[in-house]
Amino acid sequence: MHTTDSAYSAGLVAVNTTLAPCVAGLLVFSLRALIIPPRRLDVCGFCNGILAGLVSITAGCAFVKPWESIIIGFIGGLVYQGASMAMQGLKVDDVVDAFAVHGATGFWGVLAAGLFGDEKEGNSGNGLFYGGDQLRTQFVGACIIAAWTTICSLTVLVPLRVVGFLRASDDFQDLGADVVEHSPRKANAEN
Numbered sequence: 001m002h003t004t005d006s007a008y009s010a011g012l013v014a015v016n017t018t019l020a021p022c023v024a025g026l027l028v029f030s031l032r033a034l035i036i037p038p039r040r041l042d043v044c045g046f047c048n049g050i051l052a053g054l055v056s057i058t059a060g061c062a063f064v065k066p067w068e069s070i071i072i073g074f075i076g077g078l079v080y081q082g083a084s085m086a087m088q089g090l091k092v093d094d095v096v097d098a099f100a101v102h103g104a105t106g107f108w109g110v111l112a113a114g115l116f117g118d119e120k121e122g123n124s125g126n127g128l129f130y131g132g133d134q135l136r137t138q139f140v141g142a143c144i145i146a147a148w149t150t151i152c153s154l155t156v157l158v159p160l161r162v163v164g165f166l167r168a169s170d171d172f173q174d175l176g177a178d179v180v181e182h183s184p185r186k187a188n189a190e191n
Helices: 004-035 043-058 066-089 098-115 134-162 170-175 177-182
Strands: none
Touching: 004 043, 004 066, 043 066, 043 098, 066 098, 098 134, 170 177
C-alpha cells in the first residue's frame, strides 16, 4: 500500500471479500433452516455458502462497489443452493459440493465481473450495467475455462477409470477410509 490508490484498492478488496461471503453464507443457512426440506441448521451448508460467496466475488473484488458485492454474494448463494440441489437430483456423488461451490458459482462470478464495475469511477471494470461491453468477454472466458477444465479432467480421469484406479475397492468402501487408513485399532497403537 505505497500509494493512496493502492490502499483504497486493498480496502475495497477487503470489504468486498467480507460482504459477499457473509451474505451468501447467511442466505444458504437461512434457506436450509427455514425453507428447503428437511429444514435444519446446516453448518456445512453455511460454510459452503461462505465459500460460494468468496468464489462469486473473486473476479470482481477489486472494482465493484460494496453494495454490488452484496448482490453478487446473494446471487452466488442462490446459484450454489440451486446447483447443490441439481447435483443431488441428478444423483451425482459430490459429497462436498465441489461443483456447486467452485464450478457453478465460479461461472457466476466470472459473469458478474462483466455486469458490474464502472470505469468512470476509476474502479476499472467495464460492466454492462454501466454501458460497458465486458460481459461478452467474460462469457467467452468462462466457457473456455469450463472446456479446459473438462478436457484436462477427462484426460486424467478416463485412463484412471479404465485401469481401475479411479474407485476404491468395495471392501475399502464398506469399512470406510477412516477405519482403513486413519484410525488406529488401539489408542496406544504404534504406526
